[in-house]
Amino acid sequence: DAEITQSPRHKITETGRQVTLACHQTWNHNNMFWYRQDLGHGLRLIHYSYGVQDTNKGEVSDGYSVSRSNTEDLPLTLESAASSQTSVYFCASSERGAGTGELFFGEGSRLTVL
Amino acid sequence: KNEVEQSPQNLTAQEGEFITINCSYSVGISALHWLQQHPGGGIVSLFMLSSGKKKHGRLIATINIQEKHSSLHITASHPRDSAVYICAVRSTSYSGGGADGLTFGKGTHLIIQP
Numbered sequence: 536d537a538e539i540t541q542s543p544r545h546k547i548t549e550t551g552r553q554v555t556l557a558c559h560q561t562w563n564h565n566n567m568f569w570y571r572q573d574l575g576h577g578l579r580l581i582h583y584s585y586g587v588q589d590t591n592k593g594e595v596s597d598g599y600s601v602s603r604s605n606t607e608d609l610p611l612t613l614e615s616a617a618s619s620q621t622s623v624y625f626c627a628s629s630e631r632g633a634g635t636g637e638l639f640f641g642e643g644s645r646l647t648v649l
Numbered sequence: 650k651n652e653v654e655q656s657p658q659n660l661t662a663q664e665g666e667f668i669t670i671n672c673s674y675s676v677g678i679s680a681l682h683w684l685q686q687h688p689g690g691g692i693v694s695l696f697m698l699s700s701g702k703k704k705h706g707r708l709i710a711t712i713n714i715q716e717k718h719s720s721l722h723i724t725a726s727h728p729r730d731s732a733v734y735i736c737a738v739r740s741t742s743y744s745g746g747g748a749d750g751l752t753f754g755k756g757t758h759l760i761i762q763p
Contacts, residue, residue, distance in 0.1 A: 577653065577735070577753030625692060634739030634751040635680055640692035 537562040541626050541641035549649055554613040556644045558626030564639070566632040567609040569593075569601065571622040572643075578625065584609055585632050616648045655736050655754040663762055668723035670757045672736030675717065683710050683721050684735040686756070692735070695721070726761045733758050 539560040548554050560567065565586045570578040570593075580593030582601040590601050598620060600612045613620055624644045629636040652675045662668055672681070683695040696703050696710040698719075703710050707726075712719040723730055736754040 575755065577755050578737070579753075580751070623690065627692075634682070634737070637694045637697055638682065638684070638692075639694065640684075643690040643692075645690075 537639075539626060539628055539639050539641045541624075541644045543644060544642065545645045547647045547649065548616050550616060550618060552616050554616050554646065556611045556613075556624055556626075556646070558609045558611065558641060559607055560626075560628045560639070560641075561607065562628050562630070562639060563606060564628035564630050565606065566629045566636070567603070568627045568629070568638075569599070569609065569611045570625045570627065571595065572625060573622050581611065581624075582609075583632075613646075616646075618648050620646065621648045622646060653736055653738055653752050653754040655734075655757050657757060658755070659758045659760075661760045661762065662726060664727060666726050666761075668726050668730070668759065668761075670721045670734050670736075670759070672719045672721070672738075672754055673717060674736075674738045674752075676738075677741040678714075678717075678738045679741045680739040681712055681719050682737040682739075682751070683719075684737065686733040686735060688732070695734075723759075728761045728763050731760050 542557045568583040569581040572578050579595045581599050582593055584590050584603040626641040627638045629638050654673045656671045680699050682697050684692050685695050686692045698712050707724045709722040733756040735756045737751045
């Protein structure tokens, strides 16, 4: 069965360190997304990609970067982790972009920045 | 700015009860999503709809475009339905860039007691 997997599921790091969260999907979807989920907020879009070599900033992209070198993977990098980036991160993919297709989510990665 | 409001924020009910969760939004939309997030974090897409009603098992989603309102109903509720239910909408005024078109509600936390 096709799936979308995230790793690590839990990560504790220190302020200033670089962190990369992996996302791998076997749906063969062109559209991939990274969201963060915090108490008191709905899911918020960090970055998204509509295909290989395509990346776009979401509403909360400061301090984050992504790269898309193949269809399956969209790693999310925190260049210099800050305590404000403590959150749960979700990767998702969709056959269609711009909110018009069903979203498939990973299990989430809980990041704590001390 | 598109606002998505869900009600109630929290709901506790007894097994077997009929459950209704509401989602209201402030702009014209082309699609509305209902998502389910179980304890432990995984998010699953339940429905995507743009008009009328959809049914899957004991779950029913309805939307009234004119009133800018959608409801998610659960019939014969069961403890395994305990989860956070999230509404997300795609605005028709979405013009690309920054958000991939989806605005998420903060979720309704449902607990079904045996």
